[in-house]
Amino acid sequence: MPTESEPDAARRMPLVPEPTLSRLPIYLTYLKLARKDGKKYVSSTMMAKEMGVDPTQVTKDLSHTNIVGKTRVGYEVDSLIGELEGFLRFNTMDYGYLFGAGSLGTALLLDHGLAQFGFSIRAAFDVNPDKIGLNIGGTTIYHLDDFQKVKRPDVRIGILTVPVDQAQRVADVMIAGGLMAIWNFTSVRIRVPEGVVVQNTSLYAHLAVIFNRLQASSTK
Amino acid sequence: MPTESEPDAARRMPLVPEPTLSRLPIYLTYLKLARKDGKKYVSSTMMAKEMGVDPTQVTKDLSHTNIVGKTRVGYEVDSLIGELEGFLRFNTMDYGYLFGAGSLGTALLLDHGLAQFGFSIRAAFDVNPDKIGLNIGGTTIYHLDDFQKVKRPDVRIGILTVPVDQAQRVADVMIAGGLMAIWNFTSVRIRVPEGVVVQNTSLYAHLAVIFNRLQASSTK
Numbered sequence: 001m002p003t004e005s006e007p008d009a010a011r012r013m014p015l016v017p018e019p020t021l022s023r024l025p026i027y028l029t030y031l032k033l034a035r036k037d038g039k040k041y042v043s044s045t046m047m048a049k050e051m052g053v054d055p056t057q058v059t060k061d062l063s064h065t066n067i068v069g070k071t072r073v074g075y076e077v078d079s080l081i082g083e084l085e086g087f088l089r090f091n092t093m094d095y096g097y098l099f100g101a102g103s104l105g106t107a108l109l110l111d112h113g114l115a116q117f118g119f120s121i122r123a124a125f126d127v128n129p130d131k132i133g134l135n136i137g138g139t140t141i142y143h144l145d146d147f148q149k150v151k152r153p154d155v156r157i158g159i160l161t162v163p164v165d166q167a168q169r170v171a172d173v174m175i176a177g178g179l180m181a182i183w184n185f186t187s188v189r190i191r192v193p194e195g196v197v198v199q200n201t202s203l204y205a206h207l208a209v210i211f212n213r214l215q216a217s218s219t220k
Numbered sequence: 221m222p223t224e225s226e227p228d229a230a231r232r233m234p235l236v237p238e239p240t241l242s243r244l245p246i247y248l249t250y251l252k253l254a255r256k257d258g259k260k261y262v263s264s265t266m267m268a269k270e271m272g273v274d275p276t277q278v279t280k281d282l283s284h285t286n287i288v289g290k291t292r293v294g295y296e297v298d299s300l301i302g303e304l305e306g307f308l309r310f311n312t313m314d315y316g317y318l319f320g321a322g323s324l325g326t327a328l329l330l331d332h333g334l335a336q337f338g339f340s341i342r343a344a345f346d347v348n349p350d351k352i353g354l355n356i357g358g359t360t361i362y363h364l365d366d367f368q369k370v371k372r373p374d375v376r377i378g379i380l381t382v383p384v385d386q387a388q389r390v391a392d393v394m395i396a397g398g399l400m401a402i403w404n405f406t407s408v409r410i411r412v413p414e415g416v417v418v419q420n421t422s423l424y425a426h427l428a429v430i431f432n433r434l435q436a437s438s439t440k
Contacts, residue, residue, distance in 0.1 A: 113424075118431075183430060188253075199426050207338075210401050
């Protein structure tokens with residue numbers, strides 16, 4: 001009996017809890033290594049053990065993706081990889097713009113790892129006249145004032161790597177230009193209108209954690 | 221009356237909760253911008269408002285550092301900056317080694333932002349013969365086999381940016397060589413002996429969060 005097609009797109013892309021979203025790429029990496037080792041099936045117990053998490057956590061995380069394992073056999077590695085890549089949107093290419101081609105910005109332009117996860121930087125923007133027109137790792141640097149002119153409607157993500165005293169101002173420019181998500185690498189908490197996605201990635205915050213853990217363990 | 225010096229170093233460097241440690245650099249950045257704007261004092265209310273957190277959260281976070289504000293006046297900006305930098309160990313230089321001078325590793329070698337937060341990469345290691353002996357951003361790349369020979373006892377932090385199928389093996393080499401903290405940029409959950417600090421920084425996990433949030437909001 002033919003079934004009607006599912007018109008409810010929202011059901012297919014629910015808001016997944018951040019801790020789960022952070023673990024799914026870890027599972028994906030584990031599965032790819034398992035496939036390389038010739039494994040056809042993996043159980044949630046095996047995955048949990050390898051990754052130091054609880055087996056029920058693995059089952060619960062994967063339940064968000066509508067993937068189901070088979071009793072006693074577990075998950076089929078090949079199809080689980082495909083499902084996870086699709087669910088995480090790592091197998092379709094998304095595009096973004098970079099704002100601030102300084103030290104960290106240039107670093108991100110040179111990191112080709114992002115492309116493997118379905119992300120590519122289409123253009124970069126800066127205000128330093130020495131940088132305008134340069135091509136770094138295949139990406140052209142434009143003046144920030146030309147953002148509206150250069151911007152394409154299919155690009156919704158902006159990476160923010162400007163100096164801290166410019167962070168809010170440039171974020172405002174990004175939003176005024178129609179970007180819907182800001183990947184904020186600065187240590188400034190930027191303010192955005194409702195509906196705009198902000199993901200903070202602070203390398204320096206992680207450094208603070210490492211320093212504290214090292215100090216705490218050596219003074220025990 | 222003279223007091224005895226405090227021999228209990230552990231009390232001066234307690235294990236601070238990770239969310240607090242992640243927020244302190246954000247406060248620090250805010251304070252530096254406030255100083256630039258000529259502000260002498262800030263209140264926890266003002267800081268909280270600027271950063272979109274609860275005022276009691278700010279007070280609670282800062283209480284870990286032994287910094288106390290004055291009633292009605294608030295915190296003195298200059299001394300709070302100094303205290304925070306000291307507490308976060310951003311004003312003393314710590315050194316680390318980098319393992320894997322690929323795309324992301326090279327990016328980190330070129331990011332001079334880390335030095336501002338008290339971290340400097342002393343040497344890098346790789347196995348690619350084309351890379352051994354190169355100097356990237358002032359850092360020399362050695363063969364991984366020479367790690368024990370090159371290693372200095374004052375360096376305790378290692379950055380892991382190798383391909384995923386090498387992550388555990390290289391982590392084992394780092395630990396065998398005496399490193400006490402691994403800053404893991406790979407999407408592999410590495411296993412380490414008790415006492416070794418691991419900080420996972422997965423850019424791709426953050427990308428997964430952005431993709432999901434964008435999809436979820438556009439299919440609402």
